[in-house]
Amino acid sequence: MKAYVFPGQGAQFVGMGLDLYEKYPEAQELFEKANDILGFAITDLMFEGTAEDLKETKVTQPAIFLHSVIMSKVMGEDFKPDMVAGHSLGEFSALVANGVLNFEDGLKLVSQRAKAMQKACELQPSTMAAVLGLEDSVVEKVCSEIEGIVVPANYNCPGQLVISGEVEAINTACEKLKEAGARRALVLPVGGAFHSPLMEPAREELAAAIEATDFSPPSCAIYQxxxxxxxxxxxxxxxxxxxxLTAPVKWTQSVQQMVADGATLFTEVGPGKVLQGLVKKIHKEAETSSAILS
Known part of the structure; x- marks a missing residue:
């Protein structure tokens, strides 16, 4: 069975999407439509912007979404998923790809999500850290014993978990996790504590937008x-x-479930190859590939 997976924030790169724009009339049309919906020329930032331009949450999230979704659209008949999944933001790309959301609504929601998350980040100093080389249960236990807000946020693959929370609590957690045997516990250059209780204001804002949007029955299951x-x-x-928005991304568990349900080939649709690497670490026998365009 074919599983198509869609990357999240961090997969962006300078010049992303330009090849799609130049080669496919359908891609050009969708990129231009995106500029109108967003009210600014995101194509300029994607095609010619700097890495710094692309790091801004309100740009990053729509940019990755557009790259992934437009890629799935131009694949045409070659895009035939039996199941889909997306890492965090990638879940929105997956929902357009399997017909739950239309392109316009998906992009509007991603833009609203990015702005709401940006606002939540500005309310309180917060951050995230990558923890390598520890069992998930050890990381969970250490986080639960620390004063302040610090929680597991991304279960990326066995031995790689990202934690999220208040700056001080994250710094304390990193020290404790190193003492507990972590190979690394490294604060990440992100704007805030994604997938933690600190995103509650963003969750409330996005909830209203999601409730007001039409969701159609999917062409195949999504593993959320x-x-x-x-x-x-x-x-x-x-x-x-x-x-x-406030719960952890359980990528390890999602991939394990997809494999249990019959997934044999995982194709990454969008920028980068991060998810292929994670899938291989979760299930060594899985076949992985990047989306191929004709």
């Missing part, structure tokens, strides 16, 4: 970050998408 199991009910998909 929150329940990690196959979901096909549009109302359940909405609820999980809202919960995702």
């Amino acid at each position: 970050n929150v329940p990690t199991t196959a979901v096909t009910d549009p109302e359940a998909i909405k609820a999980n998408l809202i919960a995702q």
Whole structure:
């Protein structure tokens, strides 16, 4: 069975999407439509902007979404998923790819999500850190014993977990995790504590936008970050998408479930190859590839 997976924030690169724009009339049309919807020329930033330009959350999230979704559209008949999943932001790309959201609504929601997250980041100094070489249960235990807000945020693959929270609590956690045997506990250059209780203001704002958007029945199941199991009910998909902002991204568990349900080939659609690497670490026997365009 074919699983298509869609990357999240961090996969952006300078010049992303320019090859699609130049080669495919359909891509050009969708990029121009995106400029109109967003109210600024995101194509200028994607095609000619600096790495610094692309790091801004309100640019990064729509840029990665556009790259992934437009790539799936120009694949045409070659795009035939049996199941889909997306890492954090990538869940929105996956939902357009499997027909739950249309292009316009998906982009509007991603833009609103990015702005809401940016605002939440500005309310309180917060950050994230990558923890390598420890069992998930050890990281969970250390986080639970620290004063202040610090929680597991991204279960990326066995031995790689990202934590999220208040700056001081994260710094304390990094020290404790190193003492507990972590190979590395490294604060990340991010704007805030994504997938933690500190995103509650963003969750409330996005909830209203999601509730007001039409979600259609999907062409295939999506394995969402929150329940990690196959979901096909549009109302359940909405609820999980809202919960995702303050809940951890359970990528390890999602991939394990997809494999258990018959996934044999994981194709990454969008910028980079991060998810292919994670899938291989989660399930060594899995076949992985990048989306191929004709």
